Amino acid sequence: MFRAIISLILWPLWATMFTLGAIIYSTAIIFFPSSKLHPLARVLAVLFMLFAGQWFRVKGQAPDPNKGPYLYLINHESLFDGFMLLAAVKHYFTGVGAYEQFSYPVWGFLVKKYGVIPIVRQKLDNAITSLEKAEDAVKKGISLMIAPEGTRTLTGRLNVFKKGPFHVALNTNITIVPVGLVGAYDAKNKNDWRIRPGVLTTVFGDPIPYDEYKDLSLDELRNMVRVKIANLIGVEP
Numbered sequence: 001m002f003r004a005i006i007s008l009i010l011w012p013l014w015a016t017m018f019t020l021g022a023i024i025y026s027t028a029i030i031f032f033p034s035s036k037l038h039p040l041a042r043v044l045a046v047l048f049m050l051f052a053g054q055w056f057r058v059k060g061q062a063p064d065p066n067k068g069p070y071l072y073l074i075n076h077e078s079l080f081d082g083f084m085l086l087a088a089v090k091h092y093f094t095g096v097g098a099y100e101q102f103s104y105p106v107w108g109f110l111v112k113k114y115g116v117i118p119i120v121r122q123k124l125d126n127a128i129t130s131l132e133k134a135e136d137a138v139k140k141g142i143s144l145m146i147a148p149e150g151t152r153t154l155t156g157r158l159n160v161f162k163k164g165p166f167h168v169a170l171n172t173n174i175t176i177v178p179v180g181l182v183g184a185y186d187a188k189n190k191n192d193w194r195i196r197p198g199v200l201t202t203v204f205g206d207p208i209p210y211d212e213y214k215d216l217s218l219d220e221l222r223n224m225v226r227v228k229i230a231n232l233i234g235v236e237p
Helices: 002-031 038-050 081-088 099-103 107-114 124-139 164-172 218-233
Strands: 054-059 070-074 093-098 117-119 143-146 175-182 198-204
Touching (some): 038 081, 070 081, 081 175, 081 198, 143 164, 175 218
Parallel strands (some): 093 117, 093 143
C-alpha cells in the first residue's frame, strides 16, 4: 500500500518533469543537431530519474570520448535504462529501439529526433536493415547503444542475448564497452506499474578493443560479453 501511495505521488511529478524536459529539448532540436545537445540531454536524464525518486550514480570509468566510437552493450531492466546510460556517457551516441515506441506521443518524437534507429524485431528483413543502419552510423564515428536481450527482463535475470549486436561489432571492428545497469528493475520493472524510490547505478566495465575479440566466433563473443555484464550487475550469467 505504501509503495502504491508513493507511486501515485511520483508519477505526476515525473510526468510534469518529462513534459517540461520534452518541450525544452524539442525547442532546442530546432536550432541544434542532437549531437550538440548531449550535455542538455544528460542533465534532463538525471532530472527524469530524480523526479521519479531515484538517486543516480556511476561506478567505473566512462570511456574517453576522443577514443571512440564505442558499442555500449547493456542489460535491459526498465524504462530508466536509457536515462541511466545517457546520463553517464560523456559524448553523443545513438542506439536501436523497438519500432513501436516511435508511435508513442512525445516520446516517439524525441527518440526520432535524437537519432535512435527503429528496429522491427518480429521481421527479420527489417531487423537486418536496422542493423545495417547501425553499422553505417558506427562507420561515421558515432557510438552506439544496444541491449542484447532485446526486451526488458521479467525476472531481474539476464535474458538470452541476441546475435545482432555482435554481428555489428565484428563487422565494424568497434570497441565494445560492457555496461551493467543496477537498480532499474527494482525501481520500475515491466510487471509492476509502481515506482520504488532508490538508487540507480551505471557500472562501466573495461572496454574490449577489437584486437581482443577479433579471433572469437560470434557465439564466443556473445558469451564473453554476457558473463562480463552479469558480473557487473551481480547475477549468474
